[in-house]
Amino acid sequence: MIAAGFNRAQWGYAVLVVVGLAAPFYVYPVFAMNVLCLALFASAFNLLLGYSGLLSFGHAAFLGAGGYVTLEVIRAWRLPIELAIIVGTVVAVLLGIIFGALAIRRSGIYFAMITLGFAQVVYFLVLQMPWTGGEDGLQGVSRGKLLGIVNLQGNLAMYYFVYAVFLAGFWIIHRTIHSPFGHVLRAIRENEPRAISLGYDVDRYKLLAFVISAGLSGLAGSMKALVVQSANLSDVHWHRSGAVVLMTLLGGMGTTLGPSVGALIVAALENYLASYGSWIAVITGGVFIACVLAFRRGIVGEIRALVKRSF
Amino acid sequence: MIQALSGQLLVGLINGSFYALLSLGLAIIFGLLDVVNFAHGAQYMLGAFVAWMAMQYLGINYWSALILVPLAVGVLGIVFEQLVLRRLYGLDPLYGLLLTFGLALVLEGIFQNAFGISGKSYPVPDLLQGGTNLGFMFLPRYRMWVVVVSIAVCFGCWFMIERTRLGAYLRAGTENPVLLQAFGVNVPLIRALTYGFGVALAAFAGVMAAPIYQVTPLMGSGVIMVVFAVVVIGGMGSIAGSIITGLGLGLIEGLTKFFYAPASDVVVFVVMALVLLARPAGLFGRQL
Numbered sequence: 001m002i003a004a005g006f007n008r009a010q011w012g013y014a015v016l017v018v019v020g021l022a023a024p025f026y027v028y029p030v031f032a033m034n035v036l037c038l039a040l041f042a043s044a045f046n047l048l049l050g051y052s053g054l055l056s057f058g059h060a061a062f063l064g065a066g067g068y069v070t071l072e073v074i075r076a077w078r079l080p081i082e083l084a085i086i087v088g089t090v091v092a093v094l095l096g097i098i099f100g101a102l103a104i105r106r107s108g109i110y111f112a113m114i115t116l117g118f119a120q121v122v123y124f125l126v127l128q129m130p131w132t133g134g135e136d137g138l139q140g141v142s143r144g145k146l147l148g149i150v151n152l153q154g155n156l157a158m159y160y161f162v163y164a165v166f167l168a169g170f171w172i173i174h175r176t177i178h179s180p181f182g183h184v185l186r187a188i189r190e191n192e193p194r195a196i197s198l199g200y201d202v203d204r205y206k207l208l209a210f211v212i213s214a215g216l217s218g219l220a221g222s223m224k225a226l227v228v229q230s231a232n233l234s235d236v237h238w239h240r241s242g243a244v245v246l247m248t249l250l251g252g253m254g255t256t257l258g259p260s261v262g263a264l265i266v267a268a269l270e271n272y273l274a275s276y277g278s279w280i281a282v283i284t285g286g287v288f289i290a291c292v293l294a295f296r297r298g299i300v301g302e303i304r305a306l307v308k309r310s311f
Numbered sequence: 312m313i314q315a316l317s318g319q320l321l322v323g324l325i326n327g328s329f330y331a332l333l334s335l336g337l338a339i340i341f342g343l344l345d346v347v348n349f350a351h352g353a354q355y356m357l358g359a360f361v362a363w364m365a366m367q368y369l370g371i372n373y374w375s376a377l378i379l380v381p382l383a384v385g386v387l388g389i390v391f392e393q394l395v396l397r398r399l400y401g402l403d404p405l406y407g408l409l410l411t412f413g414l415a416l417v418l419e420g421i422f423q424n425a426f427g428i429s430g431k432s433y434p435v436p437d438l439l440q441g442g443t444n445l446g447f448m449f450l451p452r453y454r455m456w457v458v459v460v461s462i463a464v465c466f467g468c469w470f471m472i473e474r475t476r477l478g479a480y481l482r483a484g485t486e487n488p489v490l491l492q493a494f495g496v497n498v499p500l501i502r503a504l505t506y507g508f509g510v511a512l513a514a515f516a517g518v519m520a521a522p523i524y525q526v527t528p529l530m531g532s533g534v535i536m537v538v539f540a541v542v543v544i545g546g547m548g549s550i551a552g553s554i555i556t557g558l559g560l561g562l563i564e565g566l567t568k569f570f571y572a573p574a575s576d577v578v579v580f581v582v583m584a585l586v587l588l589a590r591p592a593g594l595f596g597r598q599l
Contacts, residue, residue, distance in 0.1 A: 055405050102584055102587045102588065103587075105587050105591035106543070106587070106591060106592075108405070109404050109405065110543055112347075112405070113347070113539040113540070113542065113543050114543055114583065114587065116536055117536060117539060117540045117580040118580060118584070120536050120576075120577070120580055121581070124576045124577050125577075128573055238532070238536070242412060242416070245409065245412075249409065277424070278420045278423040278424050279420065279424060280420070281417070281419060281423065282416070282420035282421055282424070283420075284416055284420075285412075285413040285414065285416030285417035285418075286413070286417060288409060288410070288412060288413025288416065289395065289410055289413040291409075292409050292410040292413065293398060293399075293410070296406065
């Protein structure tokens, strides 16, 4: 009955959900969790770049803030894990409101430079504040129990928790994109003066998109920090902000699944190249150049174009 | 007290000179090519490193390096423009930003692999060693040289762009490249040369910086973010604006280092936020 109502796209999603359920039995669960967190991060970023046309070069600030705050409130205030995640996300939302309200006063490349600058402020704060552990970061925080019942120290239990959060976040993004609000965002991306002349308060739409994106990035950061039970400077470094741009670009900006595909590839790349040290930067940079030159639509975008052409 | 304050102000003035040189190059490139050259910091690093390598392996001294290194790095820039960057003209400027970001990662990664992250030191040339005692502070000769030369180069660029025929082509190309080409001016050639010039300016700043800062593969990435903030504050529309903003922010940074050192890394970005609040278009900017 339900199955009969599925269209082709929904079948595709159903298959992916099953793949996600089975994943921890076939790949190393911590790697799979890491991919899910990065996929949520990139999808949240894509809401901004792909659907609103705003390139933020400072999204690591939200990821890092979510992670650091979540771990710190668990360690210092002994908050239960679900509350800690909420606190981390709320802090990212607040940061998003401040940064967003200032950054949307300029557009295009200036927007990118401003967000990059604000993220540097967060980086230096994390480096210098007493509770963030400076160069060492925060380490060895226990995951604890979900709702006081489910012990998350086991990787399998943690995986399904992360997976549930990922699906919820992905669903929020999906709903946002396909809502009237999402259509207005696309209208602004395509032709801002026209959207203004139609009576839309463009700045409010942009700000809301920025805050949603920042909040979900913070959520992804909270989860990621809990997975590895640590947060360090690389989470707030501009390399991380660049990496999320790469994930989105590589997978396909403005596509629903693209950022997740990009996250999977970048995470795998970082995993396999971890022993090569700074060659990662060279290869990442090379992939960036290749993407911009050869396939700007990204992997999912190219596949979609191919399918459209052949049917 | 006075000594420490004037010492920090001098450091600020020197940092400001580099901000001015770099933001000037960035503005010139952006004006004609519509590309935000994210690799500007990496090219500045390249300048310092090539000068260090030239001295280490070829025995080329500071004075020759000051001419030869910017030329060599500038030529590399032109090759990059011709082979790669050219293909993005007419697209959204965001792609140029992403492409040059990739280039910056590649350049930094290569040098990090070859030389590690520890700094190399480059000796101050004999002629500029020592300094003058002004009574309230000691003024090293090399630092004075950096400030004077940077201001002279900035002024030279301003003069070239605002007062010469070549500069008129450049300004015309910024306003309307299609019309300029219709008048028989070779716009693609001017674009390539402009990119090469901007890159050479970054490399020149790099050579000048080599004896002052440690030469490291990552020396460019910290600077470029401050320079971006300078560009947001000053606006890229005016050459004089980017020079004044660069020097001014260097001084503000120096003052902050004196009064409250931990804030000196972020003060530029705080100023950026304040300017965005008060004058969203930037101090010297015209359009949003």
